[in-house]
Amino acid sequence: MNTDDLIACPVCDVLHRDRDVPKHRIARCACCGSVLAAPKSGAMTRVTMLSVTALILLVAAAGFPFLELSAQGLSHRASVLDAVLAFSQGPMAILSFATAFLIVLLPAARFCALIYTLAPMALGWRPAKNAVEVYRWAEWIRPWAMAEIFIIGVAVALVKVSGLARVDLGPAFWSFAALLVVTVMTDSAICRMTVWKTLKTRSDS
């Protein structure tokens, strides 16, 4: 039996005949309703461009201060790098690692991985070396890239210290806010099923 013209729903395992889904249509599982495929025209190009944008925003978000605190003539600015280094000594170093990973390193690595796998496809080239492994990793890492959750953390921190001192939002806060939007746009533009099929057919040809 040829299994190439079948797909199994990743959520409920029900078999479907694999037909080409027209652009901008959504194919759902007949049993559980999960989205199986949602191809969009120019998606690979769009995701590549969005990932590049996200990387630039991420650099700005990490380097510039996101909050500025002033009290009694003193002022102190904090960037993400400061927040990471805040825990760097003692038993709290594990928090330092976690913060750096979840807010900066994993999101950056994920966007790099998306560019690495999708840019050659947007250009119609053969997939880059190990593109399958890199894309699988990018999908797996998705829930662990938490740059957008950090914004809410900044907002909460702002309220908490507002009794102690005057607090102003720095440029990095707005970079993070823009990053949130770009991340959502990237994730909604990707159709996993299409990416996997394209990777497979391009590397076979």
Place this chain on the structure above:
Amino acid sequence: MENTENAQRFLTASRAGMIGCRMCGAVNPGDARVCTRCSSAIAPPDPASLQAVWAWLTAGLIAYVPANVYPMLRTTTLGHSSDSTLIGGIVELFAHGAFGVGFIVFFASIFIPIAKFVAIGYLAISVRRPSTLDSHSRLVLFEIVEFIGRWSMIDVFVVAILTALVQLDFAASISPGIAAVSFALSVAFTMLAAQSFDPRLIWAANSRSAE
């Protein structure tokens, strides 16, 4: 019964003797261990995989205890230091009239973690025995748990930000407590518990009971 009907109307890859890939949807021969399309490790839905879910869930639950008992933050004001716990921090926010933010933190640090423990535990149990919720509602529950779990990290980031922001040169300084570490671990463990849950088992249980 809707469930019985579902099981008869739809053929799953595992009942057809094949293995569907949970990453890319490719259908592989029954003896395959690696997906032909995306080279992920694949396996047929197996209730034995729930052991990993229980293990991570237990670890998350254990880490959640010190997260509530020990201080999250230590604030030093003019030589006088005070510790605040997870719940203490929320009470403080409400006392200052910051109801919106207080509610967000309460939701992220208390409600979501506890609801997650209950929900993942319920999903894992419901695979083995008939459950009151139908398959679709349980899938919705699983998707909510997967989506919302990571937002519990908010409080850990708040601690990181406050520590970086409020330094010694001010009248007050803030340093993190041990609870911040255990809370971060608890969130990570429950995320792993949710990730190791195989949603295909929700339906596999139905088709078994229909036979």
